[in-house]
Amino acid sequence: MAKEMIKSVRTREILDSRGNPTVEVEVRTASGVFTASAPSGVSRGKYEAVELRDANKERYRGRGVLQAVKNVNEVIAPMLVGKDVTKQKEMDDLMRELDGTENKSRLGGNAIVGTSMAVCRAGAAKKNIPLYRHIAELAENSSPLKLPKGAFNIVNGGAHAGNELSIQEFMVVPQHKEFTKNLQTASEIYQELKGLLQNKYGKSAANVGDEGGFAPPAKSAKEVLTLIMSAAQDAKIKIILDAASSQFFKDGKYHIDGHAFDEKGLLDFYTDLILRYPITGIEDPFAEEDWGGFAAITKKIGGKITIIGDDLLVTNPKRIQEAKIKRACNGLLLKVNQIGTVTEAIQAAKMAQVYGWKIMVSHRSGETCDDFIADLAVGIGSDYIKSGAPARGERVAKYNRLLKIEEELANHK
Numbered sequence: 001m002a003k004e005m006i007k008s009v010r011t012r013e014i015l016d017s018r019g020n021p022t023v024e025v026e027v028r029t030a031s032g033v034f035t036a037s038a039p040s041g042v043s044r045g046k047y048e049a050v051e052l053r054d055a056n057k058e059r060y061r062g063r064g065v066l067q068a069v070k071n072v073n074e075v076i077a078p079m080l081v082g083k084d085v086t087k088q089k090e091m092d093d094l095m096r097e098l099d100g101t102e103n104k105s106r107l108g109g110n111a112i113v114g115t116s117m118a119v120c121r122a123g124a125a126k127k128n129i130p131l132y133r134h135i136a137e138l139a140e141n142s143s144p145l146k147l148p149k150g151a152f153n154i155v156n157g158g159a160h161a162g163n164e165l166s167i168q169e170f171m172v173v174p175q176h177k178e179f180t181k182n183l184q185t186a187s188e189i190y191q192e193l194k195g196l197l198q199n200k201y202g203k204s205a206a207n208v209g210d211e212g213g214f215a216p217p218a219k220s221a222k223e224v225l226t227l228i229m230s231a232a233q234d235a236k237i238k239i240i241l242d243a244a245s246s247q248f249f250k251d252g253k254y255h256i257d258g259h260a261f262d263e264k265g266l267l268d269f270y271t272d273l274i275l276r277y278p279i280t281g282i283e284d285p286f287a288e289e290d291w292g293g294f295a296a297i298t299k300k301i302g303g304k305i306t307i308i309g310d311d312l313l314v315t316n317p318k319r320i321q322e323a324k325i326k327r328a329c330n331g332l333l334l335k336v337n338q339i340g341t342v343t344e345a346i347q348a349a350k351m352a353q354v355y356g357w358k359i360m361v362s363h364r365s366g367e368t369c370d371d372f373i374a375d376l377a378v379g380i381g382s383d384y385i386k387s388g389a390p391a392r393g394e395r396v397a398k399y400n401r402l403l404k405i406e407e408e409l410a411n412h413k
Contacts, residue, residue: 003084004029004126009077009115011069016040016366017394018210021065024368025072025114029085031125036117038110039337040366042159042210045246045288045311047319049340052108068108075107076115086123088138092116092341109340116341117372131372132405135379139346147179147406148377150399151240151281151360151386152186154193155216155224156209158244159365163215166256169242170213170224171386173280174235179406183399185235187390193231200227210365212389220257225277238280240360240384241273246311249287263293270297274305281306281358281384283333288312294328306331306358315339315348324355331358336376349380360384367394374401378409 008028014037016022024037040051052071054064076095083091095115099107124134136145151173157165174185197205197216205216218224225239245254245266253260261269263286270285286293288311298307308331313319315338323329332352336345352359361377363386377385385402388395 004031004086005082006080006085006119006122009072009080009118011072011111011114013065013069014368016368017392018042018366020063020366021060022366022368023065023068023072023108023110023114025118027080027085027115027118027122029122029126031122034118034121034125035370036114036121036372037368037370038114039364039368039370040110041335041337041364042366045314045338047288047314047316048103048338049109049113050103050105051110052105065108065110068111071107071111072115076111080115080119085119085126088116088120088123089343091119092343095341104340109337112340113337116343117336117370120342121372130405130408131375132378135342135346135376136381138342139350139380141379141381143381145378145409146381147402147409148361148382148385149173149175150179150182150186150402151384152190152390153211153213153242153386153388154186154190154228154390156211156213157215157224158247162209163217165218165221165224166243166248167221167224167241168244168247169211169283169386170221170228171240171242172228172232173238173240173384175237179402183390183403185237189228189231189235189237190390192233193228196227196231208389208391211363212392212395221273222257222276225273229277238278240281240283240308240386241279242283242310243285244311245284245290246287249290254287263290263296266293267297267300271301274301279305281308281331281360283308283331283360284310284312291326291328294323295326298327298329302330308333308358308360310335310362313348315345317344317348317351320348320351320355329357331360334359334361334380334382335364336373337364342376345376346380349382353381358383360386363387363395363398369394369397371397371401374398374405378402378405
């Protein structure tokens with residue numbers, strides 16, 4: 001196959017779904033112009049790749065990304081122009097070398113990840129194959145491609161909402177074989193839940209959080225879970241919770257639903273929940289430094305449900321390896337912008353698969369309509385994908401892309 005070189009790399013500052021600036025990158029080749037944008041999290045792990053912000057209080061309250069834009073245009077772009085667009089690892093490694101830090105704090109994880117994803121799109125176009133197939137080839141994934149199960153965040157709490165709920169995400173996971181039917185079921189539950197919440201709490205209970213899920217004035221996880229089960233009616237569903245426990249860990253205690261638990265108390269709290277409700281996974285059940293808590297819950301209930309590491313692992317192969325040694329979890333939440341390049345995200349996924357873990361590809365609370373993660377989830381063979389509620393444009397962009405991929409895979413059997 002003849003080489004296709006990068007002709008130019010350009011970037012600009014755009015807005016994400018929370019009204020904050022983020023980075024959009026364009027890679028131009030003979031095949032066209034390929035764009036990607038960096039998402040942004042609000043509950044970020046301390047070991048994540050660093051989002052470079054300008055800290056100029058006169059612009060966007062200090063959250064501008066003009067320095068990250070400048071770094072792409074003046075540092076990264078000159079080094080990528082003329083490179084073979086299909087050599088993803090080569091270019092990702094080059095950007096890491098240009099940055100020179102462990103956490104990508106010099107050039108910015110937001111600058112690097114946007115460029116990495118745009119390069120990946122351009123590489124797929126050069127090979128004249130869908131992005132998900134290109135990613136599968138990069139990941140050396142020779143298994144038949146499949147759709148992940150959707151984990152739809154229909155109630156928001158924690159850092160994603162202005163209510164009193166401690167747990168950050170309540171996700172429903174419909175159990176049909178087809179993604180199309182799972183999305184339909186999730187949407188129907190979402191609409192039914194809206195009515196139940198308004199009847200119980202009033203009209204304002206239908207207001208939504210950052211990820212499109214409802215943000216009702218409920219006081220406890222049990223209250224929400226009971227309402228979700230009522231909304232689901234006869235639908236076959238499982239539930240995944242994102243506790244995001246680092247957000248409610250203060251002064252050595254876990255402050256959740258009016259309680260102040262130690263490690264054992266919180267473990268008992270979760271154990272009670274999984275006995276009462278069809279919970280199949282808990283993300284970040286303990287704080288990001290609480291290796292003991294993670295190991296304890298994995299030992300006690302890891303045989304029944306998936307214990308998913310997000311802030312604990314930050315999609316970082318070194319942290320994943322440490323978690324395996326400490327038996328701290330059995331699931332990986334995979335966010336490309338946590339680690340900063342497509343190549344490193346693929347490496348993290350492959351490690352988790354070798355360990356026999358489940359993988360959930362994830363959006364961030366600050367999103368754009370970029371649907372890259374839909375193709376990523378299919379390409380690496382992810383078990384789950386979460387992209388928020390089945391509502392709001394930046395959330396459903398990913399789900400709608402998966403509908404198209406499911407059609408394509410069905411037509412090419």
